[in-house]
Amino acid sequence: xxxxxxxxxxNVSFAVDDNHVHILNNVSMDINENEVLAxxxxxxxxxxxxxxxxxxxxxxxxxxxxNIFFKGQDITKMNDHEFRQLRGQEISSVPQSPSTSLNPLxxxxxxxxxxxxxxxxxxADKKKTALKVHEIFSRLxxxxxxxxxxxxxxxxxxxxxxxxxxxxxxxxxxxxLIVDEPTKAVDWALRKDVMDVFCELKNDMKCAMLFIxxxxxxxxxxxxxxxxxxxxxxxxxxxxxxxxxxxRHPYTKGLIASMPSKGFNVMNGFMPSFQDLxxxxxxxxxxxxxxxxxxxxxPESVEISAGHFTKCSIYKNMNVSEIFSHAITS
Amino acid sequence: MIKYIIKRMIIVFFVLWMVATLTFFTVHVTxxxxxxxxxxxxxxxxxxxxxxxxxxxxxFDLKRPVFVQYTDWLKNVVTGELGTSYKYNKPxxxxxxxxxxxxxxxxxxxxxxxxxxxxPFGIISALNxxxxxxxxxxxxTLLLSSFPSFWIALLLIIIFSIQLKVLPVSGMAGFSSxxxxxVTLSIGMTAATxxxxxxxxxxxxxxxxxTVARAKGLEDNQVIFGHALRNAIPPIITVIGLQIGHIIGxxxxxxxxxxxxxxxxxxxxxxxxxxxxxxxxCVLIIAFGYAIVxxxxxxxxxxxxxxxxxxxxxx
Numbered sequence: 001x002x003x004x005x006x007x008x009x010x011n012v013s014f015a016v017d018d019n020h021v022h023i024l025n026n027v028s029m030d031i032n033e034n035e036v037l038a039x040x041x042x043x044x045x046x047x048x049x050x051x052x053x054x055x056x057x058x059x060x061x062x063x064x065x066x067n068i069f070f071k072g073q074d075i076t077k078m079n080d081h082e083f084r085q086l087r088g089q090e091i092s093s094v095p096q097s098p099s100t101s102l103n104p105l106x107x108x109x110x111x112x113x114x115x116x117x118x119x120x121x122x123x124a125d126k127k128k129t130a131l132k133v134h135e136i137f138s139r140l141x142x143x144x145x146x147x148x149x150x151x152x153x154x155x156x157x158x159x160x161x162x163x164x165x166x167x168x169x170x171x172x173x174x175x176x177l178i179v180d181e182p183t184k185a186v187d188w189a190l191r192k193d194v195m196d197v198f199c200e201l202k203n204d205m206k207c208a209m210l211f212i213x214x215x216x217x218x219x220x221x222x223x224x225x226x227x228x229x230x231x232x233x234x235x236x237x238x239x240x241x242x243x244x245x246x247x248r249h250p251y252t253k254g255l256i257a258s259m260p261s262k263g264f265n266v267m268n269g270f271m272p273s274f275q276d277l278x279x280x281x282x283x284x285x286x287x288x289x290x291x292x293x294x295x296x297x298x299p300e301s302v303e304i305s306a307g308h309f310t311k312c313s314i315y316k317n318m319n320v321s322e323i324f325s326h327a328i329t330s
Numbered sequence: 331m332i333k334y335i336i337k338r339m340i341i342v343f344f345v346l347w348m349v350a351t352l353t354f355f356t357v358h359v360t361x362x363x364x365x366x367x368x369x370x371x372x373x374x375x376x377x378x379x380x381x382x383x384x385x386x387x388x389x390f391d392l393k394r395p396v397f398v399q400y401t402d403w404l405k406n407v408v409t410g411e412l413g414t415s416y417k418y419n420k421p422x423x424x425x426x427x428x429x430x431x432x433x434x435x436x437x438x439x440x441x442x443x444x445x446x447x448x449x450p451f452g453i454i455s456a457l458n459x460x461x462x463x464x465x466x467x468x469x470x471t472l473l474l475s476s477f478p479s480f481w482i483a484l485l486l487i488i489i490f491s492i493q494l495k496v497l498p499v500s501g502m503a504g505f506s507s508x509x510x511x512x513v514t515l516s517i518g519m520t521a522a523t524x525x526x527x528x529x530x531x532x533x534x535x536x537x538x539x540x541t542v543a544r545a546k547g548l549e550d551n552q553v554i555f556g557h558a559l560r561n562a563i564p565p566i567i568t569v570i571g572l573q574i575g576h577i578i579g580x581x582x583x584x585x586x587x588x589x590x591x592x593x594x595x596x597x598x599x600x601x602x603x604x605x606x607x608x609x610x611x612c613v614l615i616i617a618f619g620y621a622i623v624x625x626x627x628x629x630x631x632x633x634x635x636x637x638x639x640x641x642x643x644x645x
Contacts, residue, residue, distance in 0.1 A: 055545055088547025100538040105560050105635060114556075117544045141386065152636040168546065 004028040004208050005054070005071075005176055010066035012046075012053055017074035020063065023049050024232045027066075031176065031208050034200075036317035038211040038223035038240070040255070042271060042290050046232040047212045048096070050179045054210070055093055056083045071202050088115055096181040101154035108164045109149030115171050136167045137189070140197060160188040163197065171203060177201070178210045183218050187240040191218070198222050207277055216259055220244050225307070228252045238308030248310040250287045281313060289314055331631075333577035337626070342621040349617040350407065350610055351400070357606050358396050364604045365392055368416045371603035390416055403610070411509060412614070413607035417600070422611035425596070430615060432502060433585070433592030437577035439508055440515035444573070448520045452527025452566075467524060475521035483514045483587045511588040515581055519573040526569045530562040537561070564635055571627035578619035593596065 012024040024046050031037045039047045052058050054068055054075070067224075068075050070091065075083060095101040103111055113129045121129070130149065132245065138144040140163045153161055169177050178197065183191045195218050201207055213219050219226055220240055227237040236249040244312070247253045254267040255307065269286040278284050284294040293313045302315040365386040387393050394402070406413055414483075450584045455467040460471040490510060491499040497505045534540065535558055537640050545556045582594035589595070593612050600608035 057541055057545055084547050084549075086547075087545060093542075093545045095538060095542050097538055101542045103543070103557050103561065104537045104637060106557070114543075114548065114552075154637045165605075169544070 004031050004033045004071060005034075005210070006067075006069040006129055006288055007050070007144070008038065008067045009256055010050070010053060010068060011064070012049055012058065014059070015061045015063065019275070022232070022277075023274055024053070027129035027229075027232070029227050029234055029237060030105070031210060033175070033208055034202065034206045035225065036202055036209040036211050036223045038219035038226045039228060039229055040213060040216055040219050042214060042255075044271060045229045047214075047229055048180055049232075050145075050229075051093065051180050051210060054086060054178060055091065086318060088174075089172050091178065092172055093174045093178040094165050094168045094169040094180065094182055096184050097166055097185075098158055099153075104153055107150045108153060108156065109137075110270045112136070112164065112167045114169055115168055120248065123197050125229050132171065133167070136171050137163075139195055140191070142167070143230055149246060159186050159193065160191075160196055162186055166194075166197060166201075167326050170205060174207060176208050176210065178212070179210045181214070182211075183213065183215050191215075192313075216256065218246065218263070228255065231277070232274065233282060233311065235283065235312070236310040237306075238310075242308045248308070248315065249283075249312050250289050250314075251283050252310075254286075267327070282303060335629070338625050338628070342618070342625065345530070345621055346614060347616050350404075350614055353610060353613045354400055354403065354596040354606070355396075357601075357604065357609060360604075362564075362604060364606070365390075365606040367602075371417050371605075372468060373443045373599045403607075407610075407614075409490055410453075412451065412611045415600075416605045416607045416639075417608065418605075422607045425608065426593070426611050426615060429591060429593050429596050432590060433581060433594065435576065436508060436515065436590055436592055437574070438583060438587070439512035440519065440577055440581075441574060443512060444520040444523055445570075447516075448523035448527060452524045452622075453531060453554070455524065455528040456531030456535060456562075457554070464528075471521040471524045472536075476519050477517075480583050480587060482517055483510070483584060485569055486510050487558060487587075510579075510586050511590050514588075515577060515584050518568075519577070522573065523566060523569055527562060527566050530565045531558060534558045534561045560634070560640075561588055564631060567627055567630055567634070571623050575620040577618055578623070 007027060007029050010024055010027040011022070013020045013022040027046070027050060029037065040052065040321065041047055049058070053062075053064055054070075056075070056078075058064065064074065071088065075086065078086075084087040089313060092158045102108065109130065112133045113126070116124065116129050116132065136145050142148060142160060142163050153164075156164065166182070170180070171199055171315045182198065186194055198209065198211070199222055202209065209222075211219065211223055213311070218324050221223060223240050226243040227234050227236060228243065228247075228251065229235065230251045236243060236247065236252045243252065247256050251267075254265075256262055257265040258267055260276075267286060272278060272282065272285065277283065278295070280296045281287070281290070281294045281299050284290045287294065288312055293316075300316065301309045303309050303317075304315065348494075363383070365383045366378060368386055368390070369382055373382075391399070391402075403413065412426075414420065415422050415425060418425055428483045447643055451467055458464045487499055487510065490497040496506075497510055501507055504630055540553060543553045548556070581590075581592060582598055584590065585592045585594035593615060597609065597612040597616075599605075601613060
């Protein structure tokens, strides 16, 4: 497996009223070809900002430092014109909120076709693209034919809009697809259908994905690896089974314990404000295992098992057997 | 769609009837004797005498009770007969035929000027949100919309007609004479449309589908003209519709200042002479203009925005 995307020490801050609000702090993660990396965490932890940073879609007041390598090329150094050649073609996205992400005054077919069509395309190209759109619609379980192509978003259900957005993301056969909370706006019955669509995409189209979600069950179903974000940092990253079944970071443990299937044990406290962050570990004020070192020192990333890293001071000076026994006892 | 238009036309006739009725009775309750006003306006003060008053009252059937006058007049209107002007002694319809095109020419010129200026300015202003050009556009539109139009008219006359002597002061003689009234009339409309388009564009540019359009890798021009502008247009159509209505009827002051021989000037003149058939003719034309423009706005709306058709816009 070859590395496709590598994010190294990504920092994003926003200039707000002469202050800099630091949102992402040294975020590092990587995605291999044909691999799905799920990013989970509660609302406001910086998942979508990470996605937007990769797509160069952050607002004008954002300050980005660090590196994002896509196929070995640092895309943070590219200007908008250079990046536009990649965006929509090699790196594509499926946005959250299907109801607001489609242009209400444009036929859904045209919105999908637009991703492929050049500005001054010939009639023949347009026809060819329309066929391609019909094909992708039927592949995603949407009705084929002119009628559906010429529907407006207001005539479609939430699930259908979600599929149209997926069609927009995959019609160019991108190598990397950034999917932002795809199950957020669909009801429970449609949720599995949407997740199945992504599994099929991964298997059929060999497309790597950054799967941003706060639905842990969805992440488990679709992803090969999982990254857990808290307050702008990646606190744990590793293979899906390992992270979900043997979580090491107290935050991940709390997240999993709060799932309805695991007893619905809600964590204490709230995520701190980005304008008033604790000095040491950002989770220290909510953590049950917190000690002096957590309050004073920023934790470092420790490799717990093969490819499974966690950013917690508990594991700082432990050797492998100690970590293992800690995992069993806790 | 045809059913919808027919339904709307029926409403338009109701509106016209109500406007005409209200105008009829309003003119009758205003102080002053109609016969006296007619004689003064046509022959001067000296001609007023009991005999002439009697003659005029007989000639125009002014002795009938008001309600009878109203029903007689209404019967005529329904058959397409707007009556004869007291002052001009000609059929109202003939005078309107001469005056209406002048108002339409003036209104259309003002409309064109305002569209040509406001649409690019509104877009540029929104795209440069909070930059100097946006501040300039906001300040200048606020300033221009705050000045009363008669003051701007006088200012323009002083500068271009009296000081620079490049444009005529008033009247309607050739292309140069339309410039000042059209510019004056367009200023308020330009300011309103620019501000409306700016805020509408800003609102649309913040929508998710614009970010999605950018994420597709579209060029800026495609995003702005293909996605943003079309969504920003519906509120502008409402504003433009109201402004056109205002131009048809509300050019009264401008037409008077520039002695432009349109409907507005005619209306003021007719009110002064209590020339009831003429007043009614003008009011009906203005109300009809308003109603038709509103109908066109609603139809345009449903053509642009599919959501209106489907959310019961037909009702």
